[in-house]
Amino acid sequence: MAELLRTEHLSMEFGGLRAVSDLAITISEGEIIGLIGPNGAGKTTVFNVITGVYRPTTGKVVFAGDDITGWRPDQITERGIARTFQNIRLFETMSVLENVMIAKHVRLKATLSEAILGLPRYGKARQQHYQECLELLEKVQLDDVAFEQATSLPYGKQRRLEIARALATEPQLLLLDEPAAGMNPQESLELMEFVKRIRQEFDLTVFMIEHHMEVVMGVCQRIYVLDYGVTLAEGNPEEIQNNEKVIEAYLGAVDIDA
Amino acid sequence: MDKHAKLKFILTLLVVLVSFGALYIAQGTMNSFYIRVLNLAAIYAILALSLNLILGFTGMFSLGHAGFMCIGSYVAGILTMSPASKEIIYFMEPIHPLLANVQWPILPAILLGGIIAALFGFMIGFPALRLRDDYLAIATLGFAEIIRIVVTNVIPITNGALGLKNIPSVDSLLVYWGCAIVTLIVLMRIINSSWGYAFKAIRDNEIAAQAMGINIFKHKLLSFTIGAFFAGIAGALMAFLITSIDPTMYRFTFTFQILLIVVLGGMGSLSGSVIAAVIFSILMEVLRFVEQPMNLLGLEISGIPGMRMVIFSLGLLLIILFYRRGLMGTNEFNWNWVLNRLGIKTSHQGKRGEAN
Numbered sequence: 001m002a003e004l005l006r007t008e009h010l011s012m013e014f015g016g017l018r019a020v021s022d023l024a025i026t027i028s029e030g031e032i033i034g035l036i037g038p039n040g041a042g043k044t045t046v047f048n049v050i051t052g053v054y055r056p057t058t059g060k061v062v063f064a065g066d067d068i069t070g071w072r073p074d075q076i077t078e079r080g081i082a083r084t085f086q087n088i089r090l091f092e093t094m095s096v097l098e099n100v101m102i103a104k105h106v107r108l109k110a111t112l113s114e115a116i117l118g119l120p121r122y123g124k125a126r127q128q129h130y131q132e133c134l135e136l137l138e139k140v141q142l143d144d145v146a147f148e149q150a151t152s153l154p155y156g157k158q159r160r161l162e163i164a165r166a167l168a169t170e171p172q173l174l175l176l177d178e179p180a181a182g183m184n185p186q187e188s189l190e191l192m193e194f195v196k197r198i199r200q201e202f203d204l205t206v207f208m209i210e211h212h213m214e215v216v217m218g219v220c221q222r223i224y225v226l227d228y229g230v231t232l233a234e235g236n237p238e239e240i241q242n243n244e245k246v247i248e249a250y251l252g253a254v255d256i257d258a
Numbered sequence: 259m260d261k262h263a264k265l266k267f268i269l270t271l272l273v274v275l276v277s278f279g280a281l282y283i284a285q286g287t288m289n290s291f292y293i294r295v296l297n298l299a300a301i302y303a304i305l306a307l308s309l310n311l312i313l314g315f316t317g318m319f320s321l322g323h324a325g326f327m328c329i330g331s332y333v334a335g336i337l338t339m340s341p342a343s344k345e346i347i348y349f350m351e352p353i354h355p356l357l358a359n360v361q362w363p364i365l366p367a368i369l370l371g372g373i374i375a376a377l378f379g380f381m382i383g384f385p386a387l388r389l390r391d392d393y394l395a396i397a398t399l400g401f402a403e404i405i406r407i408v409v410t411n412v413i414p415i416t417n418g419a420l421g422l423k424n425i426p427s428v429d430s431l432l433v434y435w436g437c438a439i440v441t442l443i444v445l446m447r448i449i450n451s452s453w454g455y456a457f458k459a460i461r462d463n464e465i466a467a468q469a470m471g472i473n474i475f476k477h478k479l480l481s482f483t484i485g486a487f488f489a490g491i492a493g494a495l496m497a498f499l500i501t502s503i504d505p506t507m508y509r510f511t512f513t514f515q516i517l518l519i520v521v522l523g524g525m526g527s528l529s530g531s532v533i534a535a536v537i538f539s540i541l542m543e544v545l546r547f548v549e550q551p552m553n554l555l556g557l558e559i560s561g562i563p564g565m566r567m568v569i570f571s572l573g574l575l576l577i578i579l580f581y582r583r584g585l586m587g588t589n590e591f592n593w594n595w596v597l598n599r600l601g602i603k604t605s606h607q608g609k610r611g612e613a614n
Contacts, residue, residue, distance in 0.1 A: 051469065077471035089466035091459045093526075093588060102459045105452045106471040112480070115451035116444055126452060169471055 004029045004173055004205050005050070005081075010059035012042075012049050012229075019045040021229040023059070027173070032199060032206040034220035036213075036240075038249060042229040043209045044086055047175050051083050052076045064172065078106055082171035084162040086178045086209075090150040096161055097133055097146040103168035104129040133168060139201060140164045140194075156187050160194065167202055174198075176208035180215045188212050192219045217241065225249070262602070266593040274439075281431045293429055295543050297499050300434035301492050303535035304441045306519040307528055308488035311445055313517075314525035314588075315454065316481040317461030319395040321513050322382065325402030326486040328409060328508035329378055330371035330493025335422040335503055336360075336415070337367040343424040347417060354414045364428055368437065368494040375490020376483050378405065383482040387475060399510055410505045421504025428498040437495060438532070441488050445528055448484065457481050458526075518574050523585050530586030538570075545569060 003026060010023040019042040027033050035043050048054045050061055052073040060069040068076055091099050108129065110122035137143040140160055145153060150161060159179060166174055179195070180188040192215050199206055210216045216223060217237040225232040225240060227249040233240060240246055285293065305323060312320045339347075341359045352358075362370075386397040409416045416422075428434075448454050456477050459467040468474050497503050515538075523534030548569065551561045577584060 053465070072473070073468040074471045074473045077469055083469055085466065085469075089463045089469075091462040091466065093458060093462055094455070098455060101452075102455055102467070102472070103470045105456045106473075108452050112448070112451070112453050115453065116447045118447065122451070129452075165470065 002029050003027070004031075004064055005207070006062045007050070008060050008062070010046075010049060010061065011057050012045055012054055013057045019229050020049065020056075020226075023226075023229075023231060025224060027205060027207055029172075029205055030199075030203075031222065032195070032208070032220050034216040034223040035207065035209045035226060036211070036216055036223060037226035037232070040228075041226040043226055044177055045229075046226070047083060047177055047209065050076075051081060051175065074106070077169050077171075080170070080172040081175065082166035082169045082173070083175040084159075084166050084177055084179060086181065088158050088162055090158060090161060090165075092149075092151045094150055095147050096142055096150050096153070097130075097137065099150045099161060100133045100136060100165050100168045101129060103165055104133065107170070136164060136168055140167070140198070155182060156190075159183070159191070163194075163198070167198065171204065173205045173207060176206065176210075178209050178211060180210055180212045183212075185214070188215050191215065195219055262593070262597060265597075269593055269596075277435075277439075278432075281435055285431050290429065293431060294499070295539055296431060297429065297434040297495075298542075299536045299539035300431075300438040301495050301499065302516070302519060302539050303438045303532045304488055304492040304495070305516045306523060306531035306535045307438075307441050307445050308485040308492070309516050310520050310523070310525065310528060310531045311448070311457075311488075312482055312485040313520060314527070314531075315449060315461060316457040316478060318387065318478060318482065319391055320398040320482065320485070321395050321510060321517070322398035322402040323485075323489050323516050324508040324510055324512040325382075325398075325405035326375040326379055326489035327493035327496065327512070328402075328405055328505065329375040330368075330490030331497040331503050331508070332409060332416055332422070332493075333374045333490070334367040334371040334494030335425045335497040337362040337370060338364060338426050338498075339422065339424060340426075347420070347423050348414075350418060350420065351413045353417070357415065364426070364433070364498065368491055368498075371494030371497075372487045372490040375493065376487035379483045379486025379489075380479065383479045383486075387478045387482060399513070402508075402510060402513065406505050406508050409508075416505075419505060421502060422497070423502040425497050425501045425503070427501045428495075434495055434499070437491055441491065442528060442532060445488075449528065453477070453480070461526075515570075518570055521574060521584055522577060524583055524587045524589070526588035527584070527586035527590055529591035530584055530589075534585055541570075542566060 005025065005027040007023050007025045010020060011018065012020040023046060035046065037043050045054065049056045052068070052071050052075070055070050060067055062068070063079060063081060066079065068079060071079070091102060108125050110125045114122040134143065134146065137146050140163070142157065142161060142164060145157065150158070153161060163176070163179065176195070180191050183191060195206060195208070196219060198204065208220070220237060222234065222236055223240045224234050225243070225246050232245050232249055233243045235243070284296070305327065309320075309323050312318050336357055337360055340361055344353050344358060382398070382401045386394060386401060389397050410419050456467070456472050459470065459472060460474055460477060464474060519534045519538050520531055522538065523530030523532070545566045548565045549561050549563055552559050
């Protein structure tokens with residue numbers, strides 16, 4: 001399998017705080033990788049550095065052969081990395097379909113003056129995106145609410161819409177920041193199936209932050225564990241579950257004498 | 259497709275035709291005072307529409323509108339004044355020889371007023387739009403004042419504090435409302451296009467918009483420049499309406515009047531801006547009496563200039579406290595609503611099957 005994403009000696013400092021320290025992650029095409037760690041471990045910071053929200057203090061991010069360190073977030077999205085957010089960030093005044101169509105804006109092959117004059121090139125391009133987005137919504141089973149206001153959807157569907165919106169940018173790598181946050185076990189289970197399904201259908205590589213252990217263990221092939229910005233462990237779910245350092249980080253040190 | 263699309267198109271066409279008919283009749287029958295008020299309403303409408311694009315649709319808190327308007331006014335004024343009156347008016351310092359003999363027709367002058375204002379919008383937006391919210395407001399306010407002060411001091415071009423006089427007068431409703439309608443149509447098309455949605459995405463959630471691949475800075479700059487362009491057009495029209503302009507007209511208080519119209523009409527509603535602009539300019543005239551000396555229950559009050567603005571400020575306070583959405587909120591006038599009121603059922607999802 002070809003390598004898709006690699007970080008080298010990636011560090012991110014905020015003032016004196018080292019949020020991420022010397023991170024080395026390698027993700028191959030088609031994998032589903034998990035990133036776990038206690039609260040404040042720097043997981044979201046890793047995502048923010050990969051997607052260009054922050055410029056890393058040192059180190060670099062290489063995506064599909066391109067050094068994307070220091071690129072703007074929109075350039076990185078266009079290059080093929082899409083993401084969702086820990087706290088849902090939908091465009092609240094827009095419908096579900098309009099939310100998804102925003103992702104197609106950069107791919108529009110027409111100019112603003114063509115849009116103002118109503119020339120056919122713009123109309124055709126827009127109509128094509130409209131159809132594509134409707135089809136996408138069908139694939140993620142949101143077509144029945146396509147014309148509803150995005151924020152009127154129940155929580156689980158808002159999460160799914162965020163993923164759909166990320167898919168509409170036509171990514172190779174999808175970063176999911178706690179997709180199961182706030183979900184009950186049943187919903188988390190459905191989400192797991194959903195992630196597996198879209199990976200197949202859209203030929204994706206998935207990198208996800210998740211707190212729900214059953215989700216992480218159930219869906220991820222490999223897991224990175226982060227604590228205080230330092231990579232604590234890396235391995236398949238079984239190895240991680242039995243790793244003493246990880247147990248210590250999550251449950252505290254085991255005092256033998258007690 | 260929407261089964262009422264044809265009906266709506268005919269209705270829209272009818273409204274446009276009727277309004278042009280009404281403008282034509284009004285031009286012939288109304289006295290010049292009413293025509294002037296209506297023309298002013300058109301200028302306010304253009305200003306409010308363009309500020310709404312920046313503020314209501316793209317979410318940039320810009321207070322530089324008076325500055326862009328100032329540029330439009332001066333460009334149009336200088337280009338259209340007759341060489342003879344330029345010679346008379348520029349008595350402190352003679353006008354720059356390049357400009358002394360130009361005399362353009364009205365319409366190209368309006369257009370160039372808009373283009374130069376857009377150019378300034380672009381140049382100001384470039385550094386200023388890296389800022390957000392209140393910081394952006396302060397920066398744009400500052401730039402607008404800089405424009406005004408520069409205009410006051412480049413005497414060979416602008417005639418300084420004395421201002422311009424004898425600008426050709428235009429009183430045709432068709433020119434003013436024609437420009438307003440073109441502005442409305444162009445902005446409507448922008449708002450409903452892919453770019454309009456990109457602007458709204460930036461307003462709703464900048465971080466998410468960027469994660470969707472939208473170049474935030476480029477789109478903000480685009481919206482700002484388009485807004486400045488139409489503010490320049492409105493400024494040019496203003497010059498033709500009042501025929502004598504000076505830099506003090508374009509103080510930042512003027513921007514606040516436009517802001518008031520935008521908030522009154524609803525931030526994020528083009529039709530709201532037009533309606534509010536008409537209401538505002540009519541009220542400005544109707545309320546003139548409060549600035550007259552009057553006898554209130556035996557109490558003699560001498561005329562207080564500026565009293566109207568106190569009333570408008572109170573109105574703005576009340577709107578913000580109790581009716582923040584303004585007249586229209588983020589809704590637009592649409593035929594579905596009218597038809598439903600008339601008892602004609604339209605499909606709820608009028609947009610299904612057609613992209614904007």
